[in-house]
Amino acid sequence: MNATRNTALEAWMREHGYSSNSLADAVNKALEQLTGRTGGLDGSSVRDWKAGRVRWPKAATRRALEAVTGMPPTVLGFVPRGRAPSTPAAPQEDLDMKRRNLIGGFAVAATAAAAPGTTGPRRIGMSDVGRLQQRFAEVIASDHRYGGQLGIEQRAAALADEALNLQNAGSATQRVRSSLYGCAASFRSSAMWAAIDGRRYGDAKAHMREAQALAEMSGDQAIKFRIWSHAGAMYRHVGRPGEAFAANDVARNLHITRRDPTFASLGLARQAAIHGAAQDRMGTHRALDQAQDALQRVDPHGFRPVWLLAFYDQAELDSLALSAFLTLGDYPTAEFHAHRCLAALRPHMRRSHAITTTRLAHAQLAQGDFEAAADTAMKVPTDAATQHPRVSRMLQEFGAALRARAPRSSAAQSWTEHTRHVWKATT
Template sequence: MEGNEILRGKMAEAGFTQTELAEAVNADLRSAGYEGTVSDRTVRTWLTGKSRWPHRRQRAALEAVFQRPITELGFTPRQEPATARIVPSEDPVLRRRFISASTGIALTAAAGAPAHAAARRVGMSDVERLQSKFAVLVASDHRYGGKLTIETQASALAGEALALQARGTVSQRVRGALYGCAASFTSSAMWAATDGRRFDSAQRHFHRAASLAAMSGDPTIQFRIWSHAGSLYRHMARPADALAANDVARNLPITRRDPLFASLGHARHAAILGLTGDSRAVRQVLGHAQRALEQSHPGEQRPLWLNAFYDQAELDNLALAACLALGNYEDAEARAHRSLSLLRPDMLRTRAITTARLAHAQLGQGDLEPAVTTAMSIPTDPAGQHPRVAGLLGGFGSTLRIAAPASSAARTWDQYTHDSRRNTP
């Protein structure tokens, strides 16, 4: 029996292991109200060809995960008797209605449910349960970042938050908290898509997250979403849109109440301004960011997502991005070294990105051998496979070959990349 090489290729393209694909399919099943029963053994039967036409719900979940029809994933329908009724596959968009729909659709679903389904009282303990799942997702993002599995799981969590409103009775306070959770989870999906260079998907998440945040009434969530939008447009090389989106975040009242929010807004603004070539504005805004950070109080209660990543190390990392964009390589190197010395041990993705930027800063100053040594210090798996890291290292090699094509550093780097590709499974 032939295996499903198309599915294997799509998994490799998305960065899925068998276990990760099983988790992503289960997340989509749960977001649609079903039990997630897919295991890595199930995925193995798909890959070997033992199962050539999964169950109807699994087919719909696979379509939602990969965003393509099931027949484009290497699956073939079983031959049915001519008189058999054809049951259409569920529309993955309809399955994920709680992720992408507005309040009206969610409430309609609740109205159509049996009377006993609405009897359950949803409280803050349910919100806390969702937030504990979110904490696991945030930790995974900091280790690996950008993976389609993280994007899918975050979207599924948003679906859980909205599904709770449709399946139980909630107070106004809990309803706002659930909308806040859904907005925050969708914002995480948006960031994972941005980090993985899936910009079309990121923009779709942004529009959903913005409307959910408005319904939550939570200014911290609104800040996060608009700040993420600024980062999205910065990575798309659209500085005008990035500045406009980040200004929405910077002008929210939360930045006047909490200097840590203000600091993050300024730091991200500096990174965007680097693309415009305005070195004076970059210096000014970085000064605002540093002063605000020094005025913030670490003991204050803040959202998990902010406490999990923003500190002096991240400020220096954003300053590093701005300095590189300006061609200020000496300051960029100084910022990179300080960021790396302060980074928390779990920030593996950020460490790899910062190290790749450090290599660019050293190369920009003509320090070829140190630059190559720095670039080669990044682990090839999984950090080196991250889309942003791979892009930075690809640009590093191109710049090196243009600047010093006959140098020993260029030969060392070419040999290293050749060996790395050969040893990548």
């Protein structure tokens, strides 16, 4: 039987300016984000899709395609196994197909008009969005390595402006414009988090207001969740649990938390940390139990945004539990979660490793285990101890508490000598 060409995919590629090679590259990157392994697609793979020789790609490839295009595989013209390709489409589906083909024809004309040597406007497409999303992934990676740095905040804010400038750089579909607003909101939310992590709370609030407006224009539920969840964390850090609860509730009440238990689990875990800050022991335990239940329901193969994939897992849940029990004064339970977090943290989570190690030292110190606490605190890498504002502040508090509780102990002497060498090495 002769293969039937996938005209829907071809139309989508024309509309968004993708060649076979560039679409293969984009899907490979999405596969790497989803699975941790680089995809092996090339231009011939995409040409097989267009020619209809491959009617239903593998499951991971389908998820990556949906991540790139924002459309389910069936809308892109792929046919599940066992379904006859000649099945007559419903009238509305016929109209939709004609509309996509017509749009594709307009896109070709627009691309030709924008070619070098002509005066037509540039066509902005999903390939431009894809490039911005790749840079967003780089910002996320920098945050997990260094965290809280002014340079990360400034870079993210500049990229948000770059995404907005593309809105005026040429013509685009509504979907592309919404995606650009989503990119801008994502970058602003990263600038917001870098400012929170760096204890620059005034700047964080300014980024938050702009991020919230951009997220509304994008209609992206995932980025709305991120912004409001960050707002809850910010208010928790400044000691305003009432506002922290209110902001986190906005995130938790979004529809995405009912569709995806990963979002539900993160919202509940952060709720537990706020309960801890509010000295609500029962609320802390209840929220953590619910967060754990939700995490166990997560589909490991489901699609999630890169920022969520990069950090939320069992280790992060334990990190938030550690924060909650530390503020509650339940130091043995805090230490338990600290050890479990450190055992499960992924290698790229250097910032989280430093924060968790510092909190573990505080939990050990509070239990009177001075030698172990000092030994733990001295394991915090020098760059984090001196350059990450939150870590530096927590280590200063650790040293003051150690000297207050055991001023003549060998642990206090070791810590004083260690800090002298650390600061000397950085000056």
